């Protein structure tokens with residue numbers, strides 16, 4: 571993979587667009603997934619992923635070949651997503667105004683599995699959405715890309731100690747959110763059970 | 773063991789990087805401390821929720837859409853240099869048409885007032901020659917920089933050039949004003 575990737579990069583630098591498209595094809599899922607987890611929305615994730623690749627294409631000549639290509643790519647994608655979130659906050663776009671959420675596609679799945687996965691995905695999205703962008707980013711890089719602290723520092727342009735503390739706080743924050751959600755749903759369940767017969771009687 | 777220490781070690785415990793002895797110590801604490809236990813359980817829930825998270829793929833045809841977008845960008849994208857050249861030429865043409873015409877009208881008017889003031893025409897011609905020389909020199913320098921250092925230096929150069937030309941024309945314009953005042957007094 572790395573060898574092929576190097577060839578694609580060289581060819582793309584020489585002006586071969588086909589090679590760049592092959593490179594983009596190989597990294598479409600990692601980039602799209604990052605955008606999707608960061609932005610929580612399929613349509614915006616598609617747009618952000620495409621923009622990321624266009625940026626990569628126009629800045630390919632600045633790519634330092636001693637670095638891992640995937641780290642460089644993820645770093646461009648991360649910065650782009652953080653920028654988008656910042657703009658979204660500045661423009662005060664509420665989540666309701668964004669296009670509806672589309673679940674990620676997973677083929678060849680049994681209906682029960684699909685329901686469980688959907689619920690899980692929805693929970694993840696809801697929790698990630700409540701984290702501040704920089705916390706969200708370290709969580710995504712840690713759990714979906716399995717990056718080391720050093721690699722995360724490289725991708726985000728910060729230090730290892732900053733990453734560690736951010737990840738620590740992000741995990742705690744998410745744990746709190748999850749606990750709150752559970753408490754709320756535990757309170758909700760008995761109420762639903764009692765309310766139902768009354769509602770049906772009317 | 774103190775709660776802070778246990779909570780500090782929890783992160784390593786959750787990711788399975790805490791040593792067996794420390795893990796045992798932490799567990800001993802968790803058995804008797806409700807708040808730490810709750811936190812530990814919550815962290816484990818996060819771990820199990822995200823631990824199996826899958827990469828999600830874009831809708832099929834991503835690279836085809838990307839190719840289209842790239843082609844579209846290429847056809848519509850104006851290079852900063854092109855934008856600057858257009859802005860600069862507009863500025864230059866406006867300057868060349870507007871300012872001298874103002875001066876020429878005045879000159880014609882002065883001629884009508886006093887036929888001996890031909891020295892004014894000499895000034896205008898001098899200014900034009902100087903401006904032309906400066907322009908040629910700067911354009912040469914700018915083209916040289918363009919080939920060596922990319923697009924931002926030529927822009928800086930042309931910005932300076934535009935400034936200089938405007939300054940030259942403004943100088944010329946104020947000169948006509950002074951002349952007019954002098955003529956009026958005379």
Ligand SMILES: [Zn+2]
Nearest residue numbers: 774775805808
């Ligand atoms: Zn405790």
